[in-house]
Amino acid sequence: MSNKIRLGIIGFGAEGAAYADFITKGMVPNMVVGAISDVNPAIEAKAHELSVPFFSDYKSMITSGEVDAVVTTVPHYLHPEVGIYALQNGVHALVEKPIGVYTKQAQRLIQVAASKPELKFGVFFNQRTNPLYKDLHDLITSGELGALRHSSWIITNWWRPQGYYDSSAWRATWGGEGGGVLVNQAPHQLDLWQWICGVPKSVFAKAQFGFRRDIAVEDEVNALVSFADGATGSFMTATHDLMGTDRLEILLDKGKVVVENSKDVTIWKLNKPEQEISKGMDMEAVAKLFRGQLDTSTFMSKETKSYSSVWGEQHSEVMRNFAAACLGEEELMAPGDQGIHGVRLANAIHLSSWTGQEVSIEHFDEDEYLEQLNNRIRQEGKYSERD
Amino acid sequence: MSNKIRLGIIGFGAEGAAYADFITKGMVPNMVVGAISDVNPAIEAKAHELSVPFFSDYKSMITSGEVDAVVTTVPHYLHPEVGIYALQNGVHALVEKPIGVYTKQAQRLIQVAASKPELKFGVFFNQRTNPLYKDLHDLITSGELGALRHSSWIITNWWRPQGYYDSSAWRATWGGEGGGVLVNQAPHQLDLWQWICGVPKSVFAKAQFGFRRDIAVEDEVNALVSFADGATGSFMTATHDLMGTDRLEILLDKGKVVVENSKDVTIWKLNKPEQEISKGMDMEAVAKLFRGQLDTSTFMSKETKSYSSVWGEQHSEVMRNFAAACLGEEELMAPGDQGIHGVRLANAIHLSSWTGQEVSIEHFDEDEYLEQLNNRIRQEGKYSERD
Numbered sequence: 001m002s003n004k005i006r007l008g009i010i011g012f013g014a015e016g017a018a019y020a021d022f023i024t025k026g027m028v029p030n031m032v033v034g035a036i037s038d039v040n041p042a043i044e045a046k047a048h049e050l051s052v053p054f055f056s057d058y059k060s061m062i063t064s065g066e067v068d069a070v071v072t073t074v075p076h077y078l079h080p081e082v083g084i085y086a087l088q089n090g091v092h093a094l095v096e097k098p099i100g101v102y103t104k105q106a107q108r109l110i111q112v113a114a115s116k117p118e119l120k121f122g123v124f125f126n127q128r129t130n131p132l133y134k135d136l137h138d139l140i141t142s143g144e145l146g147a148l149r150h151s152s153w154i155i156t157n158w159w160r161p162q163g164y165y166d167s168s169a170w171r172a173t174w175g176g177e178g179g180g181v182l183v184n185q186a187p188h189q190l191d192l193w194q195w196i197c198g199v200p201k202s203v204f205a206k207a208q209f210g211f212r213r214d215i216a217v218e219d220e221v222n223a224l225v226s227f228a229d230g231a232t233g234s235f236m237t238a239t240h241d242l243m244g245t246d247r248l249e250i251l252l253d254k255g256k257v258v259v260e261n262s263k264d265v266t267i268w269k270l271n272k273p274e275q276e277i278s279k280g281m282d283m284e285a286v287a288k289l290f291r292g293q294l295d296t297s298t299f300m301s302k303e304t305k306s307y308s309s310v311w312g313e314q315h316s317e318v319m320r321n322f323a324a325a326c327l328g329e330e331e332l333m334a335p336g337d338q339g340i341h342g343v344r345l346a347n348a349i350h351l352s353s354w355t356g357q358e359v360s361i362e363h364f365d366e367d368e369y370l371e372q373l374n375n376r377i378r379q380e381g382k383y384s385e386r387d
Numbered sequence: 388m389s390n391k392i393r394l395g396i397i398g399f400g401a402e403g404a405a406y407a408d409f410i411t412k413g414m415v416p417n418m419v420v421g422a423i424s425d426v427n428p429a430i431e432a433k434a435h436e437l438s439v440p441f442f443s444d445y446k447s448m449i450t451s452g453e454v455d456a457v458v459t460t461v462p463h464y465l466h467p468e469v470g471i472y473a474l475q476n477g478v479h480a481l482v483e484k485p486i487g488v489y490t491k492q493a494q495r496l497i498q499v500a501a502s503k504p505e506l507k508f509g510v511f512f513n514q515r516t517n518p519l520y521k522d523l524h525d526l527i528t529s530g531e532l533g534a535l536r537h538s539s540w541i542i543t544n545w546w547r548p549q550g551y552y553d554s555s556a557w558r559a560t561w562g563g564e565g566g567g568v569l570v571n572q573a574p575h576q577l578d579l580w581q582w583i584c585g586v587p588k589s590v591f592a593k594a595q596f597g598f599r600r601d602i603a604v605e606d607e608v609n610a611l612v613s614f615a616d617g618a619t620g621s622f623m624t625a626t627h628d629l630m631g632t633d634r635l636e637i638l639l640d641k642g643k644v645v646v647e648n649s650k651d652v653t654i655w656k657l658n659k660p661e662q663e664i665s666k667g668m669d670m671e672a673v674a675k676l677f678r679g680q681l682d683t684s685t686f687m688s689k690e691t692k693s694y695s696s697v698w699g700e701q702h703s704e705v706m707r708n709f710a711a712a713c714l715g716e717e718e719l720m721a722p723g724d725q726g727i728h729g730v731r732l733a734n735a736i737h738l739s740s741w742t743g744q745e746v747s748i749e750h751f752d753e754d755e756y757l758e759q760l761n762n763r764i765r766q767e768g769k770y771s772e773r774d
Binding site: 222232258300 | 628645664687689
């Protein structure tokens with residue numbers, strides 16, 4: 001292996017082409033494009049432009065010896081299948097999110113990866129490289145702000161018009177895509193939320209299927225989750241809000257963070273745990289509080305920060321880190337097996353919406369989920385059932 | 388009856404005294420203080436200062452002929468009982484929120500009021516007189532922004548330290564107060580939300596009982612509600628957030644409103660329903676959208692407004708309107724029977740939290756609620772069970 005990883009790009013649509021572009025522009029210094037595969041023969045000309053081999057079949061590319069690693073920019077259901085084939089043939093796998101549409105499928109990929117410790121299995125969570133969320137993850141997981149109490153995320157700036165859904169027959173179907181906003185747009189937030197706040201234990205949700213779009217799957221989701229130790233969370237996403245909101249709030253024992261538009265961050269830090277402040281306050285202070293005369297600034301500091309982001313930087317950084325991990329130089333920022341949490345939460349939200357019951361995430365019934373998913377695929381009548 | 392209503396104030400604590408103050412300062416031009424009653428004999432001196440009769444017993448005051456109307460600034464469980472006695476004795480009743488702790492109790496008051504159409508029965512929802520919420524109610528109910536899709540309210544600026552809860556033995560107990568933040572602090576928002584967005588059909592909730600305070604009742608609530616026609620809502624409140632949030636978002640078919648800190652309002656209006664915009668967008672426009680080049684401002688206008696409020700104005704306005712209604716000059720802004728919605732939603736949130744199930748609000752099982760409430764009163768062992 002040279003000191004540059006030769007990446008095979010599987011699926012050369014808008015995303016695959018963008019990744020090639022980042023590499024050829026030098027934004028990923030430890031990577032070169034090794035080869036391209038696509039089911040569309042017209043893509044061969046683009047491979048020639050890049051002076052790399054073209055394969056009409058991803059399996060031939062993986063076994064060709066031309067690539068050290070692959071990235072899977074193909075429809076969601078194919079992610080695990082392609083990842084498994086790469087790993088089984090000695091090629092590192094950078095798998096697009098989600099790592100599977102349903103947990104049973106994702107677990108198969110994770111098991112194969114676990115049996116190949118010499119190979120790297122990453123998931124393309126580019127938002128984890130966003131400095132804002134990296135800093136937030138580090139702050140919250142450091143424990144400086146204490147234990148989590150509550151978090152809410154309203155993320156509705158995923159507006160998609162009907163024409164987007166109508167652009168490909170597989171889109172927004174149960175058999176072709178396996179879900180709506182939970183599977184396609186929101187996996188980034190489902191990952192970041194758990195990466196920062198921890199993995200929820202249970203969820204009650206109302207997904208709205210074809211609520212304001214003519215589609216089979218969900219265009220809106222409301223979920224109420226329980227984290228560990230009594231902490232709670234609320235998650236709302238939709239593809240029908242033209243004036244989209246992106247607002248994350250995290251309340252902890254020793255502080256609070258509000259993030260707006262994935263850009264502006266406000267951090268409050270308490271000088272001791274809130275319960276101690278509460279217990280230490282005498283009746284005179286309480287009376288002052290009700291008269292609006294209590295100076296709460298003596299307990300807390302407030303800081304505001306603004307982050308900017310450059311298009312492509314996050315994606316390039318995922319690829320650079322992945323290549324560095326393949327070269328044994330760094331740890332993966334987004335190990336593939338962590339992708340299971342977002343898949344399970346999305347599945348649990350579907351299942352809760354279908355059953356009207358709170359669903360355990362800790363003891364998630366993946367067989368029940370798959371049965372319910374297959375019922376919908378069968379009713380749709382366009383695609384084969386899954387196993 | 389003169390052209391001024393003689394108000395009997397039942398319970399002369401901080402709130403009762405404030406109301407007397409507003410009246411004597413001339414902030415309620417169509418009202419005078421008629422009499423005061425309180426179980427604490429020390430209050431008699433204050434009645435003398437105001438040159439009005441004092442009664443140690445509210446029933447004697449009601450039948451004394453000294454008052455045309457009463458206001459009930461007494462613990463929550465007593466609100467309906469006092470209101471009923473007033474109405475049965477020919478006196479108008481302005482009942483503090485909530486109009487009862489549980490719906491069965493509130494319904495008794497509503498039934499008595501219905502049998503006395505010549506008397507006015509109001510509920511003290513002072514926030515309904517807040518120009519911000521009045522304007523918002525008028526805007527949303529006018530239909531200009533179309534049908535509701537979703538609303539979320541995070542209202543955690545009800546911070547209360549432990550000393551507040553320890554200040555009276557009845558506070559934050561099941562038998563003495565009947566609940567926590569739902570019964571004491573948040574009834575205003577529970578009312579406003581339904582007044583503006585409509586009455587929810589069902590709720591799934593997680594109330595946290597004694598989560599970050601040493602109390603029996605809830606110091607935090609998370610609720611996910613279904614409104615009519617598939618619209619959803621999320622409500623979060625707590626008394627343990629020193630950095631309290633107050634953020635209301637309402638998404639509709641033709642626009643959106645965000646209210647921050649009950650002060651700053653942003654209103655987006657679409658020039659046609661969002662679904663029409665979605666359907667009318669061709670693939671070229673969709674491609675532009677993904678490149679960030681679509682000018683969405685051609686579909687929408689955005690307006691921001693800021694409101695200020697003066698202490699006492701809201702309360703004085705409730706009293707002025709109530710007196711005007713008693714004098715036959717105006718309609719009540721907050722008719723007492725509308726108070727049932729907030730009581731029922733609070734009860735349904737408790738019940739859902741206790742049972743772990745989604746609870747119907749349309750077909751609310753008030754006997755089950757009362758049984759569960761009495762279980763808690765019995766276990767607490769300090770107060771009598773309710774009927």
